[in-house]
Amino acid sequence: xxxxxxxxxxxxxxxxxxxxxxxxxxxxxxxxxxxxxxxxxxxxxxxxxxxxxxxxxxxxxxxxxxxxxxxxxxxxxxxxxxxxxxxxxxxxxxxxxxxxxxxxxxxxxxxxxxxxxxxxxxxxxxxxxxxxxxxxxxxxxxxxxxxxxxxxxxxxxxxxxxxxxxxxxxxxxxxxxxxxxxxxxxxxxxxxxxxxxxxxxxxxxxxxxxxxxxxxxxxxxxxxxxxxxxxxxxxxxxxxxxxxxxxxxxxxxxxxxxxxxxxxxxxxxxxxxxxxxxxxxxx
Amino acid sequence: xxxxxxxxxxxxxxxxxxxxxxxxxxxxxxxxxxxxxxxxxxxxxxxxxxxxxxxxxxxxxxxxxxxxxxxxxxxxxxxxxxxxxxxxxxxxxxxxxxxxxxxxxxxxxxxxxxxxxxxxxxxxxxxxxxxxxxxxxxxxxxxxxxxxxxxxxxxxxxxxxxxxxxxxxxxxxxxxxxxxxxxxxxxxxxxxxxxxxxxxxxxxxxxxxxxxxxxxxxxxxxxxxxxxxxxxxxxxxxxxxxxxxxxxxxxxxxxxxxxxxxxxxxxxxxxxxxxxxxxxxxxxxxxxxxxxxxxxxxxx
Numbered sequence: 001x002x003x004x005x006x007x008x009x010x011x012x013x014x015x016x017x018x019x020x021x022x023x024x025x026x027x028x029x030x031x032x033x034x035x036x037x038x039x040x041x042x043x044x045x046x047x048x049x050x051x052x053x054x055x056x057x058x059x060x061x062x063x064x065x066x067x068x069x070x071x072x073x074x075x076x077x078x079x080x081x082x083x084x085x086x087x088x089x090x091x092x093x094x095x096x097x098x099x100x101x102x103x104x105x106x107x108x109x110x111x112x113x114x115x116x117x118x119x120x121x122x123x124x125x126x127x128x129x130x131x132x133x134x135x136x137x138x139x140x141x142x143x144x145x146x147x148x149x150x151x152x153x154x155x156x157x158x159x160x161x162x163x164x165x166x167x168x169x170x171x172x173x174x175x176x177x178x179x180x181x182x183x184x185x186x187x188x189x190x191x192x193x194x195x196x197x198x199x200x201x202x203x204x205x206x207x208x209x210x211x212x213x214x215x216x217x218x219x220x221x222x223x224x225x226x227x228x229x230x231x232x233x234x235x236x237x238x239x240x241x242x243x244x245x246x247x248x249x250x251x252x253x254x255x256x257x258x259x260x261x262x263x264x265x266x267x268x269x270x271x272x273x274x275x276x277x278x279x280x281x282x283x
Numbered sequence: 284x285x286x287x288x289x290x291x292x293x294x295x296x297x298x299x300x301x302x303x304x305x306x307x308x309x310x311x312x313x314x315x316x317x318x319x320x321x322x323x324x325x326x327x328x329x330x331x332x333x334x335x336x337x338x339x340x341x342x343x344x345x346x347x348x349x350x351x352x353x354x355x356x357x358x359x360x361x362x363x364x365x366x367x368x369x370x371x372x373x374x375x376x377x378x379x380x381x382x383x384x385x386x387x388x389x390x391x392x393x394x395x396x397x398x399x400x401x402x403x404x405x406x407x408x409x410x411x412x413x414x415x416x417x418x419x420x421x422x423x424x425x426x427x428x429x430x431x432x433x434x435x436x437x438x439x440x441x442x443x444x445x446x447x448x449x450x451x452x453x454x455x456x457x458x459x460x461x462x463x464x465x466x467x468x469x470x471x472x473x474x475x476x477x478x479x480x481x482x483x484x485x486x487x488x489x490x491x492x493x494x495x496x497x498x499x500x501x502x503x504x505x506x507x508x509x510x511x512x513x514x515x516x517x518x519x520x521x522x523x524x525x526x527x528x529x530x531x532x533x534x535x536x537x538x539x540x541x542x543x544x545x546x547x548x549x550x551x552x553x554x555x556x557x558x559x560x561x562x563x564x565x566x567x568x569x570x571x572x573x574x575x576x577x578x579x580x581x582x583x
Contacts, residue, residue, distance in 0.1 A: 002473055002487050003397025006404035012395040012414055012454070019451050020417055023425075023432035030431060040435070080330065083323035102331050108555050109335060110512045112532045113548040117334025119540050120341050125348040127337060157330050188309050189316040218421035220515045225536050235423045239518065242427065252431075255424045262421060 031252030049249030053257065059250075063257060066233040069148060069155075070217040074163075076156045077212045078205065081163035085204070086197060088164075089171040103164045106157055115225040118154035119145065122226070146230035154226045155216050162215060163208035170204030171197070203273070210269040214262045234258050335552065342545035360546035370547060373531035377511050380442070380527060384449035384510040389503055391450065392457025393495075399458070400465040411462070415455045425452070426519035433520065440522040448520040449510040456509065457502035464498025497566035504562040508555060 026040075031049050034041045053059050088099045106114055121127045122144040129141035144150040178200070182192040220235040227236065238254050241247065345355035364370055398404070399411050417425065429448055433440060468491060476486040492499075514529040521527060526534075528547070535541045 002401075002470070002483055002491060004401045004403075006398045006402040008394055008398040009402065009404075009410060012391055012458075013410070015391065015451070015454075016413065016417070019429070019432075019447060020425075023428035026432050026435050027424075027428040080323060080327040083320040084327040086320055087324035099328070102328055105331060105335060108552070108559070109338075110529065110548070110551050110555070111514055112512075112529045112536070112544075113338060113551055114334050116532070116536060116540075116544050116548055117338045119536065120337050120545070121333060123348075123540060157334060160327065160331060189313040193316065193320075218423065220421075220423050221533070225533070228537075235421070235515075238423055238427060242430065242519070248431065251427060255427055258421060259424050 027252050027255060030248045031256060035248045049247075049253045053250055053253035059254070062232060062234055062237050065148075066217060066235075067261070069152060069223075069233055070213050072148075072152045073155045073159055073216040074209050074213045076152060077159050077163040078209060080156065081160055081208065082167060082201070082205065084160075085164050085167035085171060085201070086193070088168050100168075103161050107161055111221040112225070114158060115154060115222045118150070118157070118222070118226050122150050122153065145226060146228040148227075148231055151223050151227045151231055151233075154222050155219060158219070158222055159212045159216055162211045163205075166208040166211070167201050167204035170201050174200050202276075206269065206272065210265055214265055217265075218258060218262055338545055338548045339552070341542060342549040344542070344545075347542050360542050363543050364546045364550075367543065369526075370528070370531055370543070373526050373528045374547075376525055377528040380445055380449060380525070381507050381510040383446045384453055385503055385506045387446065387450040388454035388457050388506040388510075389499065392454040392502060392506075393461050393499060395454075395458050396461035396465055400462050401470070411458075414458050417451050418455045422452070422513070422515035426516045429516075430519040440520060440525075442522065442525050445517060445521045445525050445527075448516055449513065452513070452516060453506035453509050456505040457499070460498045460502035460505070461495060464495045468494045500562055500565035504558055508558055 029040055032045045032047065034044070034046060034048070084099070084103065088096055091099070109117075119126075123129070124141045124143070124145070126144075128144065129138075132138045133141060144153070178196055179192060182196045183189075187195070218235060220239065223231070223233050224236045224239065227233065229240075232240065234254060235258065238251060238258070241251055241254075340353065342360055343356050343358070344353045345357035345359060346353075395414060399407060399414070404410075426448075429444075433444055438444060472490050472494070473486045476490045477483065481489070512529060513527075514533055517527050517530055518533070521530065528551075532544050532547060535544050
């Protein structure tokens with residue numbers, strides 16, 4: 001049998017050790033030990049950057065705003081994605097292929113490209129404003145770019161596949177007769193949705209929500225372009241600070257807050273799934 | 284009423300009417316429920332499609348902003364794109380980086396996949412999880428960690444730092460798709476080849492590799508698109524002279540909405556379809572869908 005030698009795994013391990021583990025350790029050390037010029041002073045650990053991060057009202061505000069934005073994106077993905085996934089489970093094979101291609105289309109586009117699409121749509125002279133002004137709904141163009149609402153709208157489109165696909169995969173595994181049985185026993189569509197489809201898709205909804213939340217929380221390109229310098233969230237703040245003042249310690253603290261929050265959400269999810277006795281949904 | 288036999292018929296008729304009414308209400312509510320669900324699903328579909336549509340349309344519009352119906356059609360943004368040395372150079376850089384990173388990722392990924400599937404060593408699952416870890420981390424955190432790491436070691440940012448960083452976030456995809464393909468390959472086939480006199484290299488080259496082709500092709504497609512499209516990592520680890528296409532586009536959009544980006548974007552959309560088509564030819568439609576599905580869980 002070819003390639004049975006476990007030594008073949010060493011190049012990858014070495015590669016990961018130098019370019020993945022060590023950089024993360026250096027990043028952590030920068031937040032713990034003081035930095036002079038470009039060298040870490042290893043003598044006396046202090047947690048000054050972390051304390052500064054946690055006590056500064058601006059950083060706290062940005063962190064809370066990032067959490068709020070990620071939650072808003074998750075909720076709107078759920079509100080739009082669940083009916084879409086439900087529709088997918090109720091139509092024929094040809095429509096299913098069409099809906100599937102449509103839902104994965106945001107993934108096919110480049111990260112910059114899809115943000116650009118939203119810049120054109122939401123801009124002052126953009127499509128939506130053009131339409132609203134012409135229909136007489138508003139008098140002056142709305143300001144949608146560089147605000148929370150614009151970022152949430154754009155991110156919702158970007159993140160929809162991650163919500164829809166887990167729900168679809170969960171619903172596809174269910175016996176369609178369950179649905180027919182509920183209708184046959186006299187339940188209305190609404191009741192069937194509420195008492196049959198919704199509980200059955202719960203694992204998918206939970207998995208999708210966690211994925212969307214974590215992805216939205218750590219997303220950079222879309223918030224940077226659609227939110228601009230006006231609507232700053234944690235990842236864009238990190239980037240901005242590397243461009244301006246290189247306060248290494250605070251940057252390290254910010255990165256670990258970002259990482260920690262993402263890991264905490266995933267951990268809470270796995271705990272919840274265990275409590276509910278559900279399995280992790282194959283993404 | 285019921286104790287009067289004469290009214291019995293009417294009473295039953297009234298009951299019957301109630302049943303019919305209830306039935307109609309149920310049908311009505313079903314229509315309303317279905318209607319609401321379909322309406323939201325259609326709205327979602329439009330939302331999903333809109334940016335792609337708008338980008339392609341904007342690239343053919345003669346004005347620098349977009350309105351409906353378009354003020355006029357023209358190819359002026361494509362002409363400007365072909366005249367822009369900056370964009371062409373950025374595209375060239377991206378292409379070079381993507382080719383180098385994909386090659387590196389393929390070598391390292393395929394090599395690592397073999398012991399992970401066929402080897403017997405402790406904590407094999409942990410090692411597999413570890414090789415996939417780089418793509419589980421937010422790109423921006425990885426980017427800043429690498430920036431500090433290179434700075435700490437006094438390594439100057441260059442094409443090399445950019446390429447190795449891209450290998451770091453692309454080779455896990457190759458590991459993932461190749462391990463999935465390798466599980467399906469029966470080692471008995473290789474044994475047969477070596478028993479018939481083939482060297483181990485020949486057995487690998489002519490038996491194993493052709494069987495792995497779909498998985499490797501998908502992994503390569505992934506790696507290429509991921510590298511070509513990456514922004515969040517590149518902005519930290521690229522040298523001064525290695526501006527990639529996403530970085531160039533990002534700069535163009537941060538300052539102003541330049542329609543030249545629409546022309547580039549349309550070509551990129553066409554390009555990603557070309558890559559998908561290539562994978563489709565090499566590995567089939569099912570693999571294309573899997574590839575797209577796998578690309579989902581990427582933290583950008």
